[in-house]
Amino acid sequence: MKHIPILDLSYEINELKPQLMNAFESVIDNGVFIMGANVKQFEAEAAAYLGVKHAVALNSGTDALVIALLAAGIQEGDEVITTPFTFFATAEAISQVRATPVFVDVEPRTYNLDLNQLEAAITPKTKAIIPVHLFGHTLDMDRLMSISEKYGLVVVEDVAQAFGGMYKNKKVGTIGDFGCYSFFPSKNLGAYGDGGMLVTNDASFAEKAAMLRVHGSKKKYYNEVVGFNSRLDEIQAAILRIKLPHIDEWNEGRRTAADRYAKLLEGVDGIIAPSEDDYAKHVFHQYTVRVTNGKRDELQKKLEAEGISTMVYYPVPVHKLPIYESMRVQMPVSEQLAEEVLSLPIWPQIDATVQQYVIQKIIEALQ
Numbered sequence: 477m478k479h480i481p482i483l484d485l486s487y488e489i490n491e492l493k494p495q496l497m498n499a500f501e502s503v504i505d506n507g508v509f510i511m512g513a514n515v516k517q518f519e520a521e522a523a524a525y526l527g528v529k530h531a532v533a534l535n536s537g538t539d540a541l542v543i544a545l546l547a548a549g550i551q552e553g554d555e556v557i558t559t560p561f562t563f564f565a566t567a568e569a570i571s572q573v574r575a576t577p578v579f580v581d582v583e584p585r586t587y588n589l590d591l592n593q594l595e596a597a598i599t600p601k602t603k604a605i606i607p608v609h610l611f612g613h614t615l616d617m618d619r620l621m622s623i624s625e626k627y628g629l630v631v632v633e634d635v636a637q638a639f640g641g642m643y644k645n646k647k648v649g650t651i652g653d654f655g656c657y658s659f660f661p662s663k664n665l666g667a668y669g670d671g672g673m674l675v676t677n678d679a680s681f682a683e684k685a686a687m688l689r690v691h692g693s694k695k696k697y698y699n700e701v702v703g704f705n706s707r708l709d710e711i712q713a714a715i716l717r718i719k720l721p722h723i724d725e726w727n728e729g730r731r732t733a734a735d736r737y738a739k740l741l742e743g744v745d746g747i748i749a750p751s752e753d754d755y756a757k758h759v760f761h762q763y764t765v766r767v768t769n770g771k772r773d774e775l776q777k778k779l780e781a782e783g784i785s786t787m788v789y790y791p792v793p794v795h796k797l798p799i800y801e802s803m804r805v806q807m808p809v810s811e812q813l814a815e816e817v818l819s820l821p822i823w824p825q826i827d828a829t830v831q832q833y834v835i836q837k838i839i840e841a842l843q
């Protein structure tokens with residue numbers, strides 16, 4: 477079998493190429509590259525799809541987190557709770573606004589922040605919490621919201637990996653005060669460059685975020701506060717408008733692929749497959765298994781030798797990175813997961829025979 481990448485975008489590109497090329501041509505013919513009609517329309521279409529009042533398209537998912545925290549008034553001296561088992565950008569956004577990240581360990585089944593440990597981490601300085609819907613699986617949002625309401629915390633959902641995922645009958649990202657999405661090319665809804673968006677049902681939060689996006693101004697050259705240049709560009713917005721109508725079908729493709737992996741992994745010793753809670757619709761941004769008995773790195777090497785790419789998300793929990801190491805906190809579950817997790821090849825159109833081959837090679841490698 478030829479080399480198997482962890483993600484293969486060629487299927488969607490082949491399927492959509494004529495539309496993508498038309499959209500590109502129409503943007504360059506129009507000559508409006510920044511804050512044009514495509515950005516406005518994409519915001520309206522994404523808000524309608526998600527079922528949320530306001531969407532503000534931005535330059536990246538990282539900026540979405542930073543801008544959400546600033547729009548909520550988070551500042552130096554405030555504590556913001558999050559998970560250490562995430563991409564660095566989640567914690568980085570907290571530090572970027574000069575607040576202090578406070579880590580709460582994850583639970584091993586869904587790899588998400590352990591709500592049983594949340595209340596113990598709340599102090600009088602705690603102002604916000606950033607739950608991360610890691611790999612596409614939501615947290616128990618009712619429970620999270622009831623705790624955050626009890627303590628008056630702002631909830632900023634990091635939905636970078638879960639566009640289209642659901643909690644009960646709601647899209648994730650629309651339950652807290654803010655939902656922050658990334659359109660990095662490998663995300664479930666990816667642009668062909670950087671991109672991001674925040675959504676909120678609060679008009680004043682949306683207005684602040686829209687100001688921060690363009691140098692802190694509502695009216696050009698009448699800048700009111702220090703902001704950013706964090707706009708989604710027209711070409712990326714035009715591409716995202718073409719891709720958005722396909723997201724449900726693509727997420728279903730990922731779910732079907734995940735079901736196939738789960739069946740193939742039944743009874744395989746040494747591998748723990750990911751699970752999905754009753755209230756969740758998992759969108760499998762990653763299909764991440766745990767490899768027990770200390771065999772993860774060896775397995776990954778053997779698979780690479782067979783031409784199968786896998787990834788370790790994430791090899792170092794955020795609290796162990798150099799800039800946070802001085803906190804000296806211990807997060808045993810995250811630390812164990814960092815040694816065990818392995819993300820397998822997945823994309824919406826992945827073929828069953830490719831998956832069979834991957835699992836067959838895993839079984840052989842573990843023998």
Ligand SMILES: *Cc1c(COP(=O)(O)O)cnc(C)c1O
Pocket residue numbers: 535536537538539562563565566608634636637657658659660670671672
């Ligand atoms: C990708 C990602 C981000 C950052 O998004 P960018 O668009 O790359 O800035 C933040 N949080 C998580 C969990 C991510 O996976």
